[in-house]
Amino acid sequence: MQTEIHTMKAFHKLKKSCKAYLVTATFGLAYVMMALAGLVATSHAESEAEIADHLKDNSCVSCHLNEVDDDNTAMTEHFLKGIHARRGVSCSDCHGGNPKAEDEDEAMDEDAGFIGAPDREEIPKFCAKCHSDPNYIRGFNPNLPTDQYAKYMISGHGKRLLKSNDDKVAVCTSCHGVHGILPPNDPKSPVYVSNIPGTCSSCHSDSTYMSGRHIPVDQLDEYKTSVHGIALLENGDRGAPSCTGCHGSHDARRPEPSGVANTCAQCHNFIREMFVASPHKAAFDEENISECEVCHGNHAIQKVTDDMLVSEDKSVCGECHDSDSKGWKVATDMSAHIVALRNQIDSITLIVDSAREIGMDAEDAIYILKEARNELVKSRALVHTFKTEDVAEVTKAGTEKVQEAGVAGRGLMEQFHFRKRGFLLSLAVILLLSVLLTLKIRSLSGSSKIEE
Amino acid sequence: MANTHEMSKKPARTVKEPAKRDFLTKSLAGLTTALVGFILYPLGKFLKQPPAAGGNVKRTLAAKVGEVPNDSGKIFRFGNDPGIIFRTPGGELKAFTAVCTHLSCTVQYVPVESYILCACHNGKYDLNGQVISGPPPRPLEEYQVDIQGDDIMVTRA
Numbered sequence: 284m285q286t287e288i289h290t291m292k293a294f295h296k297l298k299k300s301c302k303a304y305l306v307t308a309t310f311g312l313a314y315v316m317m318a319l320a321g322l323v324a325t326s327h328a329e330s331e332a333e334i335a336d337h338l339k340d341n342s343c344v345s346c347h348l349n350e351v352d353d354d355n356t357a358m359t360e361h362f363l364k365g366i367h368a369r370r371g372v373s374c375s376d377c378h379g380g381n382p383k384a385e386d387e388d389e390a391m392d393e394d395a396g397f398i399g400a401p402d403r404e405e406i407p408k409f410c411a412k413c414h415s416d417p418n419y420i421r422g423f424n425p426n427l428p429t430d431q432y433a434k435y436m437i438s439g440h441g442k443r444l445l446k447s448n449d450d451k452v453a454v455c456t457s458c459h460g461v462h463g464i465l466p467p468n469d470p471k472s473p474v475y476v477s478n479i480p481g482t483c484s485s486c487h488s489d490s491t492y493m494s495g496r497h498i499p500v501d502q503l504d505e506y507k508t509s510v511h512g513i514a515l516l517e518n519g520d521r522g523a524p525s526c527t528g529c530h531g532s533h534d535a536r537r538p539e540p541s542g543v544a545n546t547c548a549q550c551h552n553f554i555r556e557m558f559v560a561s562p563h564k565a566a567f568d569e570e571n572i573s574e575c576e577v578c579h580g581n582h583a584i585q586k587v588t589d590d591m592l593v594s595e596d597k598s599v600c601g602e603c604h605d606s607d608s609k610g611w612k613v614a615t616d617m618s619a620h621i622v623a624l625r626n627q628i629d630s631i632t633l634i635v636d637s638a639r640e641i642g643m644d645a646e647d648a649i650y651i652l653k654e655a656r657n658e659l660v661k662s663r664a665l666v667h668t669f670k671t672e673d674v675a676e677v678t679k680a681g682t683e684k685v686q687e688a689g690v691a692g693r694g695l696m697e698q699f700h701f702r703k704r705g706f707l708l709s710l711a712v713i714l715l716l717s718v719l720l721t722l723k724i725r726s727l728s729g730s731s732k733i734e735e
Numbered sequence: 736m737a738n739t740h741e742m743s744k745k746p747a748r749t750v751k752e753p754a755k756r757d758f759l760t761k762s763l764a765g766l767t768t769a770l771v772g773f774i775l776y777p778l779g780k781f782l783k784q785p786p787a788a789g790g791n792v793k794r795t796l797a798a799k800v801g802e803v804p805n806d807s808g809k810i811f812r813f814g815n816d817p818g819i820i821f822r823t824p825g826g827e828l829k830a831f832t833a834v835c836t837h838l839s840c841t842v843q844y845v846p847v848e849s850y851i852l853c854a855c856h857n858g859k860y861d862l863n864g865q866v867i868s869g870p871p872p873r874p875l876e877e878y879q880v881d882i883q884g885d886d887i888m889v890t891r892a
Binding site: 514520521522523550551552553554556646649650653654656657660661664702705708709712713715716719720722723726727 | 755756759762766767769770773776777812814815817838839840841854855856857866868869871872
């Protein structure tokens with residue numbers, strides 16, 4: 284009886300081995316046929332071929348790729364396209380088990396270290412096994428940081444996971460995907476810079492998912508209308524900040540009011556320096572007001588307009604300063620200088636454009652106008668000093684440029700009228716000349732008759 | 736009597752004819768001169784070299800060799816836009832568009848520190864035109880530089 288059992292076990296083992304060999308052989312043969320058919324002609328396909336070669340003896344891949352379960356097949360195909368498979372990391376490096384075992388039970392033996400799929404709250408630790416080990420990661424990419432787990436644990440997500448056991452917060456796989464993880468510089472990666480707003484919003488714009496969290500769900504809609512959103516999503520400017528540009532990525536959380544200006548200063552450092560040197564800094568610190576945010580907003584930051592200084596409905600200065608205050612006077616004076624320069628530029632631009640439209644060579648005037656606009660841009664930035672004299676100095680330089688452009692533009696128009704007058708005058712001369720020539724010819728023919 | 740009348744009429748006409756002809760001739764001469772002037776003036780203007788080339792200029796004189804010593808820069812006009820040419824502390828001549836990629840202000844070379852600065856929002860570029868810091872989203876477009884005699888010529892692609 285025992286011999287029979289032993290024989291049966293041996294038979295089943297042989298059957299499983301044969302199955303594994305058959306699957307491996309089928310997998311290999313299919314690849315060879317694809318290669319022959321030219322289906323692996325592209326470099327990407329070639330890299331997959333290398334992966335297939337690297338993993339062709341891996342029983343996890345060979346079995347799961349050819350399973351009846353479509354989900355597992357798709358999962359394995361997905362994995363083969365990811366950065367882990369491309370760098371030679373196999374399923375067992377994360378999930379444990381024995382990929383060399385031909386027997387299914389032996390390959391996924393928990394006693395031999397098979398982990399299987401981790402629970403959601405275990406995922407950060409699961410990934411950190413490798414990604415927090417500088418020595419291990421260095422072997423794959425010496426420039427890849429290894430502080431993601433430490434950062435995650437101080438993030439809004441990590442804190443909720445740690446303290447509240449909130450299993451709805453984002454873990455590594457929520458943003459990076461699961462098996463087919465792509466590097467952040469791959470445009471298909473969910474954490475590629477222009478994909479980040481969509482990735483974050485997959486949870487943060489879902490009012491049902493976010494219920495009970497007391498944070499808005501319209502950030503993406505607002506961001507799309509902002510200068511940053513338009514620059515990144517419409518103009519493809521990858522330097523523009525996405526969500527992580529201000530909130531951080533692994534350590535993502537809401538910036539503290541005192542940290543908002545430093546966050547903006549990553550790019551707008553000059554404005555930050557001017558603001559820090561201004562009287563507003565101390566006042567804002569005292570009131571714990573978010574420095575840049577209070578005037579410019581956060582997710583829906585719009586292109587600045589001169590109306591933000593002084594206007595009936597758009598003045599941000601007027602939000603705090605009464606109309607008889609010193610602050611309002613400074614805002615009014617700065618606004619007057621800037622608006623005056625802007626209006627001068629607009630009016631001379633009209634003249635220069637007219638000159639160009641009628642065919643005059645207006646390049647000089649256009650060039651000078653650009654210099655004037657430079658000064659206008661500078662003066663708008665200098666608003667953050669909140670010193671009228673600083674703004675006035677720059678607008679004065681701009682005004683001089685506008686006047687120069689005005690002289691050039693008006694000169695072009697005068698030249699055009701001069702040419703027009705010259706043309707009419709030359710036409711009159713030609714007509715008169717024709718009349719006189721006719722008279723002269725008649726007089727000559729008359730005198731010759733008399734002589735006859 | 737009739738003959739006498741005819742005789743007295745003919746000499747009167749012959750007295751007026753030379754004066755009339757003289758007026759006509761002088762007028763014709765004057766108008767012809769004016770006409771020549773009307774033709775020559777625009778012709779001369781046309782033949783005169785324009786003061787500066789605009790628009791789609793592909794190549795221009797950026798500076799004279801002596802104008803750009805080591806670790807210094809100069810703004811020059813390239814079509815409708817400013818360009819910047821500078822010589823690095825190591826003596827290499829480089830030229831870029833001087834239009835900042837943020838809000839189109841004109842950048843400048845900062846000696847000693849050796850970087851390119853946009854004073855409007857403190858955008859900084861390195862000497863290869865790459866963004867170091869600040870809001871500029873893209874690097875500066877680089878131009879080709881070559882020296883012809885005493886002239887530093889700059890060409891854009």
